Amino acid sequence: MSENKNCRTIETCFTPVLFPHILTKENFIVIIVDILRATTAICTAFGNGAVEVIPVAKIEETKKYRGLGYKVAGERDGIVINGADFGNSPFNFTKENVNGEKIVITTTNGTQTIEIAKHCDAVVLGAFSNINVLARWLSEKNKNIVILCSGWKNKFNIEDTIFAGALIERLQLLSEYNVNCDSSIAALDLWLLAKNHVLQYVEKASHRHRLKKLGLDDVLEYCFTEDTTSVIPILENGKLVNAL
């Protein structure tokens, strides 16, 4: 393990409940990950011209935005919530649906995770959809990295973890980082195991089967496709906007 004390660090947090225990205490960017499907969907929304996305943790909070002209996207456990314009499938966030629009969104895991991190200095969203543009953007900042996986109801999940590994792989290619965090090391190893047959690997994941049971797994291939958008959703005053 080579260690350069001047290097930026990369730390991975497998579920939100572990976030208070991170060792990185200053000068860091949090990358929120919820591959199936919140962060993939929000990247798609910006890719298709959404102006602003407000993530809210509670269903009730969507109501006040409806009156303000926002479109409402929301679900719990994969089921579209009452009164929403659509659920959280990336396929809902088409140009027709979102171009020029403001959107309020609530999801089972992803928006809860954003809520937990919202007081941090810098919060961005990561997905395979924006992985390489995100990696380049991060490598140009003089900031430590904390990858915060949403998991599934505070449990570790495979899809967010292999994304963390894929992002770490890119960051280490682009710049010098210390990776002294066992979670990051494990995430990278799992990604290296998965990368040549990602969809086959993800067959193992429990959430993939949860989506299948709900008939929501049509998005699977899309959620693991790299670079479908060139956007970086960044949190500014409680609203996500495109940093690029």
Place this chain on the structure above:
Amino acid sequence: MSENKNCRTIETCFTPVLFPHILTKENFIVIIVDILRATTAICTAFGNGAVEVIPVAKIEETKKYRGLGYKVAGERDGIVINGADFGNSPFNFTKENVNGEKIVITTTNGTQTIEIAKHCDAVVLGAFSNINVLARWLSEKNKNIVILCSGWKNKFNIEDTIFAGALIERLQLLSEYNVNCDSSIAALDLWLLAKNHVLQYVEKASHRHRLKKLGLDDVLEYCFTEDTTSVIPILENGKLVNAL
């Protein structure tokens, strides 16, 4: 993913802070893991004839047992605590030191983990030291399995995780279990990656380097050696005894 609803399940918990979020709610045995070094040391103690080991979370609690004739083993962050007979290196738990003795022990991570699980119906300790005898014993019980890794100060660690994977590998060889838990799937994959060169793999682990800095890494090879003892430490009324 084949699923038999009558099968016992295996769930893995990467750190104690995730334990309240386990999905297995009944009829389970908790296997506490702290490879470097608490559960390895306690298996060694029983292997060398200790009669009873009381795990306590706080240093102060060791004091009352000293007056009752217990030997005291304890450390924090790898440093032996004041007043202890020895620290938590498995090499301290020799026949000369522990045969016929009662011991009270407090450690940085492992004894805290036992504290968290102590209200569960059945709590046993696992280490590479007792892995195969433990796997056989578990496979003969009609119980679900929850593997509770101690981690390092509530962070995920590699050494406990690959042990979880190694135990899952044995359990699946011996009997039929459902492994629908992403943590267990990841632990097994990391173990399969590590198993043919475990010590080399563990070079990556941050705690291995923490021990090295403290000069406490002489135990490394021993801690990853399988079946050095034929014991199963089990918690009974707050005391660990040998179940065999």
